[in-house]
Structure formats: structure tokens, C-alpha cells
Amino acid sequence: MSNQVAAVPATAKPPAWEQYRAQIESYSKAKVNYDFARQSEYTSETGWRLDDYATDLPAEAPGPPEAAGSFAAAQEVLKRYAFPPPDLITGYFDPETPLEKRIMVLRAHFLVFNFYFGVRVSEVTDEAARATPNGPERVWGYGYRTLEGHFERGQIDFTIHKNLTTGAVQFRIHAVSQPGQIRNPFYWLGFKLFGRMLQRKFARESQRRMRELVATQLAGQPLPQTLNAPGG
Numbered sequence: 001m002s003n004q005v006a007a008v009p010a011t012a013k014p015p016a017w018e019q020y021r022a023q024i025e026s027y028s029k030a031k032v033n034y035d036f037a038r039q040s041e042y043t044s045e046t047g048w049r050l051d052d053y054a055t056d057l058p059a060e061a062p063g064p065p066e067a068a069g070s071f072a073a074a075q076e077v078l079k080r081y082a083f084p085p086p087d088l089i090t091g092y093f094d095p096e097t098p099l100e101k102r103i104m105v106l107r108a109h110f111l112v113f114n115f116y117f118g119v120r121v122s123e124v125t126d127e128a129a130r131a132t133p134n135g136p137e138r139v140w141g142y143g144y145r146t147l148e149g150h151f152e153r154g155q156i157d158f159t160i161h162k163n164l165t166t167g168a169v170q171f172r173i174h175a176v177s178q179p180g181q182i183r184n185p186f187y188w189l190g191f192k193l194f195g196r197m198l199q200r201k202f203a204r205e206s207q208r209r210m211r212e213l214v215a216t217q218l219a220g221q222p223l224p225q226t227l228n229a230p231g232g
Contacts, residue, residue: 057214073213
């Protein structure tokens, strides 16, 4: 019996992340560009920026997250790294790689320039009932660290929180960062002038987009097919 190979339509295109496969594999060998073991020492007094942002998502009934509620919807958006504003940051990764081992190539767009950086997921947070002053919270999310070649160094964490007593749901961002080594004087000046503004825009627009994408799912509409869809 002869082997038969299904014909591939001429219009079929490989997933967007495939064109970054070589860069992803290259970054898998790169080192984190700062000493993350000393993160407790990184404060504003020692030259680091500490940022915290939070935005409310639609509340649920008290108790564990609902199967089709805003917590689950936000988890899906977070897994896909779909919340950053695409006109500023786009992340590319192998969707078959487990989240805790994910390497991402970030394409940052500024003015007429595109810059490419590598980041590595540092840890996945998954707590059923974190104790807080406002009551226990279901918490899920992950963070990533900057790799060699990044214009910044530090870590950013993205988490979804549900207060099990009140049903309130939030998306939170926590970042610790400072400028990295930028050899190109033109890029160094640009980052010095606009870097902080772009950090704040990233956080502000990521919160807005998270709210919009969660609302899309709660309305029974699928996420845009152009977004990354992790397997499994």
C-alpha cells in the first residue's frame, strides 16, 4: 500500500510563531540578565523601579471560580499572552511548550522601529486560597524574567485574583525593573527619554485589553484566532 500525503492548501500559512522558532531556540540558551536571587534587595532606594497595577474584572458569586466566569476567561487570555497591546508588544512562543518552561520572543514596536527581546517564564502561581487581609483569594498567573540582550532587566508578574468571600475578581501586574545595557547610543537615548512612558502605557493598555477580551468571552464570543492558543 502506498503512503498518501494530504495536500496542503496553497493559501495555508504556518502559525506566526514559527518564523521565530530559531530565535526562541536561541533564547533557550540565554541567561537571565540580572541576579534574580537578590530580588528582595531590589528597591527604589537601590535604583530599581517597583510598579503595581490592578484592574477590576466582572465579579462572580462567592466561592471557587466559575467554570465559565471571568476568572476562567482571564486565565485563557493570560495563557495566550493575548492581553498586551499589539501595537506595542507582541509575544511569540511555541504553544506546545508547557507554560512553566515557556521562552518568548517579544517584538516591541516604537515609532518606526521593531525591537526583539527574549524572556523566560520564571514561575507559575497557582494558589487555591491565599490568605489576605480581605479574605482568602484564588490566585493564578505567571511571571517572566528578562534575558541577555533585553533593554531592561527585571521581572514582571501577571496574576488573576478572586476573593472567595466577596466574589470580586482582579487582574494585577507587579514589576521590578531597571534599564539594561544598551550599546547603541541612539537606542539608549530613545529608551532614556521614552522608556518609562512606554512601561506605563504597556500596563495601562494591558489592563484595558484584558477587560475587553474577558468581556468578549463572557458574551459568548471566541477570542480572535490570530492570538496564540497554547496546546493542552
